[in-house]
Amino acid sequence: MAAASAVLQSEWTKIRTVSSTVWTLASALLVTVAMSAALCALFKSTFDDLSEVEQATFDPTFASFSGMILGQLAMVVFGVLVVGTEYSSGMIRTSLAAVPQRATFLFSKIAVAGGLALVVGLATSFLSFFLGQALLGEHRTDLGADNVLRAVVGGGLYMGLIAIFSMGVATMLRSSMLSLGILVPFFFLISQILSAVPKAKEVAKYFPDQAGSKIMQVVPDAMGSEKAPYGPWGGLGIMLLWVAVSLLGGYLVLKNRDA
């Protein structure tokens, strides 16, 4: 019976010895921070052109996370590759022959990769926040203000959860290509488009990224966005449900299917 600590150690070795880990996580961080900074600079220079409603509900914290729309895709890629390369390389058979307890194998892998994604996510959100605030000038806020710390920590949690959700989906689909082909358009296009369509947005509100991103807002209906029927923690709860379902699905597939 392979002990969980041994599997955790082995998964850590696996994750730190491939270069895709470094470049996906680094691009998640860099893309988010750089794009957020650029948008914050843009907000500052064009603040007077914003409509009155937008000016009144301007959320400097949320503005400094605006690069996450793109940065989260690198997190999706990280999550998918961590699981998907086991299948595409055939390594999964070697791994499962060494760890016949499939639950131990899967959840150790997700604990290691998810933990790493959370750490990088938190680093990203704090960096993004401080750089963004520095660029916003007189429209800035600071960590001591109401709810701001919750939003910044929440931004890190959001990034990590997106990666873990992707790991669950990739375990279910057992293919990097298929998982990326579904997840990237979903987060980048479908979710964004549906949340702007009148009837569809009632459903889109409950998508993992839409619900989860509420934790990053300090002003609930920031920048003229619609009010959600749940609070920031409620939104994160909905996202956690999605993550739990994807992990459960992944576990059931791994447990019941032949490797």
Place this chain on the structure above:
Amino acid sequence: MIEAVGLTKRYGAKTAVYNLSFQVRPGVVTGFLGPNGSGKSTTMRMILGLDRPTAGQVTIGGHPFRQLPNAPRQVGALLDAKAVHGGRSARSHLLSLAQLAGIPAQRVDEVLGVVGLQDVAKRRSKGFSLGMGQRLGIAAALLGDPQVLLFDEPVNGLDPEGILWVRNLMKKLASEGRTVFVSSHLMSEMALTADHLIVIGRGQLLADMSVTDFISANSADFARVRTPGTEPGQREKLTSVLTEAGGQVLSEPDGALRVTGLPLPRISDLAHGADVRLWELSPHQASLEEAYMRMTQGAVDYRSTDDRLAHLQPPVQPGQPGYGMPPQPPVHEVPQQGWYAPPPPGQNPYGGAPQGSYAPAPGPYAPPAAPQPGLPQPSDTPKDAR
């Protein structure tokens, strides 16, 4: 010891393995043979708990694989040489496997030395040749110093030095009292490496016996007879004499005769009586490859056919001279491939299978008696027909 009892695996309507029961004993190298698609890899995966059997069970040392305590220390397996993340170095790959079983990192460097990969240990396995991949896979199997070892096609892609090394390694592992189970397509290699054979075809057990038993049970020995090439008449004469005496005579492409049904001394006496000189009279025993081909010919799923290039060549005008094949020489030719004389009666465990329509052979040499449907036959044209 590996023990399978009534092992069955179905993928939808297709049955990959059916009611397979065998034992792989410690102390000998057991070869696992079968045509492509016969269920070898599926069986290997079921032994390792990767695929769940539809029925039956397979145990290692009395336990199903998934219930083995610290499986990597008890069972080592090479399933697929390329089953490695290409971006990870050989050493990191082995280290991650070692950590799973609580094996110290020094052991990783040790097995890298054993398989001869110490110089490329830090290189990404993406750039490895198939042979290097096999060595890495063998290193992974040896890592935990296990008592049971499974190798699926271990010599694929290895150079002659590597093949020799694997052969000696298998023998050494078995002589240390371990259970060694090796699948391979290379019959000549199996004949040298394995002591015991398990042969399957279409997912069913065809044979479970020692290599020597297997060859003698499935071989059809014959005598090769050569008459002086300068006197073609002698060959015709000997053929008719031998046929009259009850032998079966087939012609080999180089002009020699393949005689079955008559012992060697009798052939010599008959030739002497007919006043025919012999340039060659040699006994021929079947190799493992021939024995294997004969046994599995009814169980082959994928068989190659001649490439006729029918649509790539300009059509030959009928009656146009100079092109086309000359008429076949009207002699009983030994078939070049795809057909072997059936084994002696009662020796073929695959007799009841769908395509195993072997005719019972009258003699110990198993001559090709009646025409069999579905199998290519030697030409029945008489010698003088034109």
